[in-house]
Amino acid sequence: MDPVAEFLADRYGRWACGWNWSVGEGDVDGGVVEVWCCSSDSVSTPIATAPLVVEALQEWRGWLEDLAERFAALAPPGNTTAPSADCWYWERACTRLVTVVADRTQAESGWYGHCMQVLEWFLAYNGIDEQRAREIVKSAVGGRFGSWIAPDVTVVDAVSSHFAQTVAKN
Known part of the structure; x- marks a missing residue:
């Protein structure tokens, strides 16, 4: 440091x-x-x-x-990670968080590292263990993001869908 x-x-x-x-x-x-x-x-x-x-x-x-404000607004009702939680909430949250991080970092060098961190923070906010959150995010992102380029809609949709399905299985 x-x-x-x-x-x-x-x-x-x-x-x-x-x-x-x-x-x-x-x-x-x-x-x-x-x-x-x-x-x-x-x-x-x-x-x-x-x-x-x-x-x-x-x-x-x-x-x-x-x-912190976004996490509160995007959290599923009841701030629950139960399997019955609607995948829609998780998918919407992932899409919005990826989009805002890509925007704020200007999708420049290494932006996806912070994006993955933000997704992990969001899962932790919702009570998911740190190690499990890391696994979920790594599985969802899976090398689909790169430096100096914002992900297109189809990539964000694929990441968000996988993210939601994996969280719902938790």
């Missing part, structure tokens, strides 16, 4: 670790933070760099808060 991320995580909590997860190719690429690129491009003087770090942290926090 870099010293700034370590400081921010110690000060604010683990959520702050994504402060420099930049769009495109940066120190940590495939993320949603637009204000920060990488140390070589973003760090200058302490007076100039500190506000960029703060802005990047706020941008990251805003993204996490946006995801």
Whole structure:
């Protein structure tokens, strides 16, 4: 962990670790933070760099808060993972989350890594064990996404359908 991320995580909590997860190719690429690129491009003087770090942290926090709202809105009724849960809710959630992550990351370098993480977070939000969530997402995505290209509708539909069917079997 870099010293700034370590400081921010110690000060604010683990959520702050994504402060420099930049769009495109940066120190940590495939993320949603637009204000920060990488140390070589973003760090200058302490007076100039500190506000960029703060802005990047706020941008990251805003993204996490946006995801929390989306997770609440997309959760199946009763926030249940019972087999009787309607696959439609899981499929709709996957489609919307893949779409918003592709948009926010601009589908640039390594965006699909964060997309898979967001899907795992959504499953965890809904009470699915971390290891099982990872298996579900890996099975659903299965290498269908690539860097520098947003998935087309048929790919998103296939991923979302597989995601929903696998969750419903849980």
